[in-house]
Amino acid sequence: MQSHETIKILVTNQKGGVGKSTIAANLAAYLALQQGIEVSLIDFDRQASSSRWTKKAPDIGIRVHCAEINYENSGIALLGARAAVRKYSSGVQVSISDLTWHPALSDEFMLDFDIVLVPSSSAKFEMASTEIFILEYAQKRMARLAANKQFILVAPSKVDPADASSGSFTNLDFLMNCHITPPIHQTPDLDTYVYEDFLCVCPDQKVAENFCDFGKFLAKKIEERNVTKKTLSISGTSQNREIIKKVSVLDDYRARARELGIYGGYAAKPLVDISQPVPVDAKPEVVRVGRFIPAFLRRSE
Numbered sequence: 001m002q003s004h005e006t007i008k009i010l011v012t013n014q015k016g017g018v019g020k021s022t023i024a025a026n027l028a029a030y031l032a033l034q035q036g037i038e039v040s041l042i043d044f045d046r047q048a049s050s051s052r053w054t055k056k057a058p059d060i061g062i063r064v065h066c067a068e069i070n071y072e073n074s075g076i077a078l079l080g081a082r083a084a085v086r087k088y089s090s091g092v093q094v095s096i097s098d099l100t101w102h103p104a105l106s107d108e109f110m111l112d113f114d115i116v117l118v119p120s121s122s123a124k125f126e127m128a129s130t131e132i133f134i135l136e137y138a139q140k141r142m143a144r145l146a147a148n149k150q151f152i153l154v155a156p157s158k159v160d161p162a163d164a165s166s167g168s169f170t171n172l173d174f175l176m177n178c179h180i181t182p183p184i185h186q187t188p189d190l191d192t193y194v195y196e197d198f199l200c201v202c203p204d205q206k207v208a209e210n211f212c213d214f215g216k217f218l219a220k221k222i223e224e225r226n227v228t229k230k231t232l233s234i235s236g237t238s239q240n241r242e243i244i245k246k247v248s249v250l251d252d253y254r255a256r257a258r259e260l261g262i263y264g265g266y267a268a269k270p271l272v273d274i275s276q277p278v279p280v281d282a283k284p285e286v287v288r289v290g291r292f293i294p295a296f297l298r299r300s301e
């Protein structure tokens, strides 16, 4: 891997138990062992699952750090989280942060990363909540995302290998820079590897191959991001001009969204003129207006 600035990966989802820590620890191991990359793992979770796994398993040179966020004050939470990532990303090629997303944390923090990796099982409820999580972020931060070209990767996790249709996040297909990774299969005897071994080199060949396919995909995205980052810094000025243009489009978008009363793709239009007395049985008409993503955030293909 060519060495540029540290590539920062955030493994997150607001949902618990989706496989964040399993993926963070094992991705760190894959990159260190199979790609020879210098990696740090930053564990933001109190349970310290990924850091414990990485510390207890054979030492393969991953730099493991634990960091705690004080959510009592959102300003302090953002400052503390940023400081930890800055500190523990220095001197390595890739840093991986394991964090259960907390609403008190500003999504400014998410913008700091090169890759946001969002694990999700293919259960319908979990897929829907993951899609909303990503779309809300994308809609709120679209101008910055379009300029940063940050990768948002959805990782279908705990996928039944027999179920080919699982992990199809169709509502995200159109979103620029959003990709679905190869699925990580449900591993019935995962507990035998926890703290002992890493999935990419475990004795069960199917499990190892499956995780390596996922790891290879991530390694490719890291390389791509290295190239993009270089061009981003070269053409910084024109990028800024682009951002200004895009922010003005965003303002138009906000004004129109406000006018339509859109939230999550639905607009509630009252049937009645609110200046008139409202009939007792009047119900608002809910009109499907389609998701409102401007062209510059859409995929070109």
Ligand SMILES: Nc1ncnc2c1ncn2[C@@H]1O[C@H](COP(=O)(O)OP(=O)(O)OP(=O)(O)O)[C@@H](O)[C@H]1O
Pocket (backbone or CB within 6 Å): 015, 016, 017, 018, 019, 020, 021, 022, 023, 045, 047, 049, 100, 157, 158, 159, 184, 185, 186, 187, 188, 190, 191
């Ligand atoms: N691919 C897999 N196959 C089987 N079990 C898995 C897999 N990935 C994770 N698990 C199991 O699911 C549970 C949750 O996994 P993990 O701790 O990685 O998720 P998490 O998103 O980090 O959870 P938390 O929100 O509690 O931090 C654990 O018991 C773990 O062993």
Ligand SMILES: [Mg+2]
Pocket (backbone or CB within 6 Å): 020, 021, 022, 045, 047, 049, 050
């Ligand atoms: Mg965890």
